[in-house]
Amino acid sequence: MTASPYLPRPDRAAAALCTLLGSPEDLRQPGVREAAERARDLLRSGADHDELAACYRALDTALRRNGDARGLAGGSRGPSVPGIAPHIKVAVCPGATLCARVERARDLLPAPQCAVHGTRMRKSRLGSAP
Template sequence: MTASPDLPRPDRRAAAALCALLGSPEDLRQPGIREAAEQARDLLRSGADSDELAAGFRALDTLLRRTGDARGLVNGSRGGEVPGITPHIKVALCPGPAHCDRVARARDLLPAPHCAVNDTRMRKGRLGPAR
């Protein structure tokens, strides 16, 4: 089993990874993953303190690794950072009060993707230098 890393800034990177996980039905098929992800989402939505939120993310990360997902919750392959994005690209950003750093591609003729953490559509915008 791979050891779980300390989850940095659980309110940002882990929230983006959680949003991507909840939006991926194939990643939720393993027993217990959907329930743990929904618990973490509920903690995030309710504004739980950082220790409680970190514990929820850590439990989900551990469960993902135990079921064979070596990426765990927070890894470069799941989450909000995409290499090669330049500031003029249109992206979908998290609109909700429980902000996550997920950045998704926003196509002109399609609606913005769904944010599973806040249960609403993401908002379209341009990728700025701060991202």
């Protein structure tokens, strides 16, 4: 997957970066933290527009490769439009020895019950590490 050809104005990209840096869950994705910290350091040091734009593109690409359809500034990291989800949420086995059961997990509903372990399954993102 490639980066979006559209990147917002520098002030909006900086705002999206600020929000991203405040989202520990998004920063856990491979390559995202490094790219975000590099963009932050360039922004703090007063780097030129072209260098910042290249860094923002790299960050956008890292986010999209990790399944974040919004990229850097394609949408809010806060509440979203009903029915649109940047990640596919699933319920997975809560046990120490994981089974292959995967169920769809809706935000406002509890995860399904695990009949083997007698507890609710835990919510995760599809493809993310446990």
